[in-house]
Amino acid sequence: METPMEFGHESVVMRLGRRSGLPIVVAVHSTALGRAVGGCRMWAYDSWEDGLRDALRLSEGMTRKCAAAGLPNGGGKTVVVLPPGRSVTADERRAALHDVGDIVAELGGSYVTGPDAGTGPADMAVIGERTEYVFCRPESAGGSGDPSPFTALGVVAALRSTCLALFGSPGLAGRRFAVIGLGHVGEQIARQLAAAGADLVLSDVDPAKRSLGAELGAVFTEPDAAATAEVDVLVPAALGGLLTRDLVPRLRCRAVAGAANNQLADPGVAELLRERDILWAPDYIANAGGVVNAVAREVLGDGPEKAVQRIESITDTLTGLFETAARAGITTARAADDLARRRLAAPAPTAPEP
Numbered sequence: 446m447e448t449p450m451e452f453g454h455e456s457v458v459m460r461l462g463r464r465s466g467l468p469i470v471v472a473v474h475s476t477a478l479g480r481a482v483g484g485c486r487m488w489a490y491d492s493w494e495d496g497l498r499d500a501l502r503l504s505e506g507m508t509r510k511c512a513a514a515g516l517p518n519g520g521g522k523t524v525v526v527l528p529p530g531r532s533v534t535a536d537e538r539r540a541a542l543h544d545v546g547d548i549v550a551e552l553g554g555s556y557v558t559g560p561d562a563g564t565g566p567a568d569m570a571v572i573g574e575r576t577e578y579v580f581c582r583p584e585s586a587g588g589s590g591d592p593s594p595f596t597a598l599g600v601v602a603a604l605r606s607t608c609l610a611l612f613g614s615p616g617l618a619g620r621r622f623a624v625i626g627l628g629h630v631g632e633q634i635a636r637q638l639a640a641a642g643a644d645l646v647l648s649d650v651d652p653a654k655r656s657l658g659a660e661l662g663a664v665f666t667e668p669d670a671a672a673t674a675e676v677d678v679l680v681p682a683a684l685g686g687l688l689t690r691d692l693v694p695r696l697r698c699r700a701v702a703g704a705a706n707n708q709l710a711d712p713g714v715a716e717l718l719r720e721r722d723i724l725w726a727p728d729y730i731a732n733a734g735g736v737v738n739a740v741a742r743e744v745l746g747d748g749p750e751k752a753v754q755r756i757e758s759i760t761d762t763l764t765g766l767f768e769t770a771a772r773a774g775i776t777t778a779r780a781a782d783d784l785a786r787r788r789l790a791a792p793a794p795t796a797p798e799p
């Protein structure tokens with residue numbers, strides 16, 4: 446179910462790429478706390494309207510993500526709408542990335558892009574041929590590189606707070622997790638959980654990922670079976686919208702905490718989870734590690750250790766939100782939104798200029 450949203454974006458550029466001929470959306474939701482940041486998604490959609498809708502929702506989510514993480518940044522997002530069912534050639538890809546770079550350059554620094562579903566550090570280097578406002582170029586090109594391991598690190602930090610809330614101890618060993626989606630981030634989460642001695646159910650729409658299951662000694666199943674598996678924590682790490690009104694009554698987990706953006710198919714699902722006593726780690730709190738690392742390394746001048754400390758503070762933020770929600774009798778979604786809103790209302794006075 447789709448709830449209509451109120452238009453609250455500062456600016457949205459939608460155009461056919463001059464070189465690629467592909468529809469490209471760059472949505473800047475807010476610069477109230479500083480330059481807007483958010484990755485560039487290159488993905489197939491049934492229609493350009495779907496791509497536009499995704500960009501609007503994801504950029505708004507980035508505003509909350511950055512605010513709640515205490516970053517001096519607002520939210521934005523880029524979507525390159527690929528034609529459904531057809532892969533793009535290397536030349537078309539390059540053309541689209543240059544088109545994105547031109548739009549970002551025109552925005553004059555109010556928005557900085559980065560990687561997202563369907564793009565990576567090498568693509569950021571290509572965007573970087575047209576604009577300086579791009580995060581996560583390869584380290585060899587002066588960027589902070591792939592953010593995925595850091596997103597995964599933050600999700601694992603969130604899983605520790607989730608276990609603390611469920612069991613009174615943050616240990617992951619012997620706990621059972623179902624990870625849905627084994628892309629860049631999901632695979633790293635699975636590996637870190639396996640290394641910590643967790644018991645795993647893994648799933649991906651791509652059956653070739655079965656080999657990761659075998660490597661990590663995990664059960665591999667279809668996504669629907671994994672979503673309803675009897676586990677301690679369900680870990681969504683694919684695209685958004687997993688938690689639907691239809692799925693929640695069938696869940697057999699005690700908590701949901703993962704990397705996917707926009708996990709709730711509609712905002713009311715947060716209340717359904719609460720009624721079932723299933724603890725939800727708000728997605729934009731749990732998955733902030735990637736953007737936190739990029740901003741820490743490339744803007745705030747942090748070394749690697751300081752950046753990792755910032756990412757690990759997700760554990761404390763989330764524990765605080767779980768406590769607030771339990772005390773006030775509200776959903777964790779509401780507690781997180783309140784935190785983001787408070788930060789947005791009172792920008793840090795010393796927010797450094799990137």
Ligand code: PHE
Nearest residue numbers: 483484559560561735736739
């Ligand atoms: N795309 C990721 C996110 O949604 C991470 C990221 C965004 C990294 C922007 C760097 C810059 O948070």
